[in-house]
Structures are given as structure tokens and as C-alpha cells.
Amino acid sequence: MRKRLFSLLFILSILSLSEIDTVPSDVQDKIDSKYAVHLIDDGEDTSYIVFHSKGTVTATIEAEGDTIRVKFEENNQQTDVIKQHVYxxxxxxxxxxxxxxxxxxxTPIDHVTGI
Structure with a gap:
């Protein structure tokens, strides 16, 4: 009887997007409110996306190949209240x-910086 050994390689994805309430101080120091969308990258595997919006925001992500698609849906827009959303x-x-x-x-990202 022949025995065959099969090995399975499971690739675990760490891809995630979540809105955070407590912004790390090194990230907060880089945020500039004059930009509607700001990307702050740590040079490794984490980025922070800052979105200044006049409404509630729902965020989703999709990945294909080397590209991540971040999708924001803005609802219930107010005329005078801008809220900072950090993801x-x-x-x-x-x-x-x-x-x-x-x-x-x-939508283009208005400003990209690193920490």
C-alpha cells in the first residue's frame, strides 16, 4: 500500500479595517484637519485612514491581488458638524x-504621511 502525504498550506490573512475611538498619540500628532482624507502609514502592516465627514460613515474593505479597496458610505449629512473618523x-x-x-x-487620498 502506498502512503501519500499531502500537506496543506493555510494562508492566514490579517487584513482588517476597524474604526477606533482611542487614536495613538503618534497618529494624532500627524492628523491635519484641513484634509478630508488623510492616510498615515507606520511603514509596516498598519495604516490609519482619517476621514473628516459631515455624516455617519460605514466602512468596508475588499482585496484583490495587491490592491485593497476601502469603501466609505456617508449618510445623514449635517451642514455644519464635521466629525473625525479614524480607521x-x-x-x-x-x-x-x-x-x-x-x-x-x-476618491484620491488628500495627504499621505508616515509615522
Whole structure:
């Protein structure tokens, strides 16, 4: 009887996006409220996306190849109240690009900086 050995390689993804209430001080120091969308990267596997919005925000992510699509949906917009939403994005090593969509529209990131 022949025995065959099969090995399975499970690749565990660490990709995640979550809104955070407590912003690390080194990130907070880099936030500039003049930008509607600000990306702050730690140079490793974590980025912070800061989105200044006049409404409530729902965020989702999708990944394909080396690209992450971050999708923000803005609802219940107020005319005079701008709220800072900070999201922690944990990336897998193969992710090199972040595409941002706000209400379905491709949107450039206003400012990118590192910590």
C-alpha cells in the first residue's frame, strides 16, 4: 500500500479595517484637519485612514491581488458638524495599493504621511 502525504498550506490573512475611538498619540500628532482624507502609514502592516465627514460613515474593505479597496458610505449629512473618523487598516504583506471610494466614487487620498 502506498502512503501519500499531502500537506496543506493555510494562508492566514490579517487584513482588517476597524474604526477606533482611542487614536495613538503618534497618529494624532500627524492628523491635519484641513484634509478630508488623510492616510498615515507606520511603514509596516498598519495604516490609519482619517476621514473628516459631515455624516455617519460605514466602512468596508475588499482585496484583490495587491490592491485593497476601502469603501466609505456617508449618510445623514449635517451642514455644519464635521466629525473625525479614524480607521485602523491592518494589511497583508502582498498589499501594496489602497484605492478609496466614497459613496461609490473613486476618491484620491488628500495627504499621505508616515509615522
Amino acid at each position: 485602523k487598516l491592518t494589511k497583508d504583506p502582498e498589499h501594496e495599493r489602497i484605492d478609496l471610494y466614497i459613496n461609490g466614487e473613486s
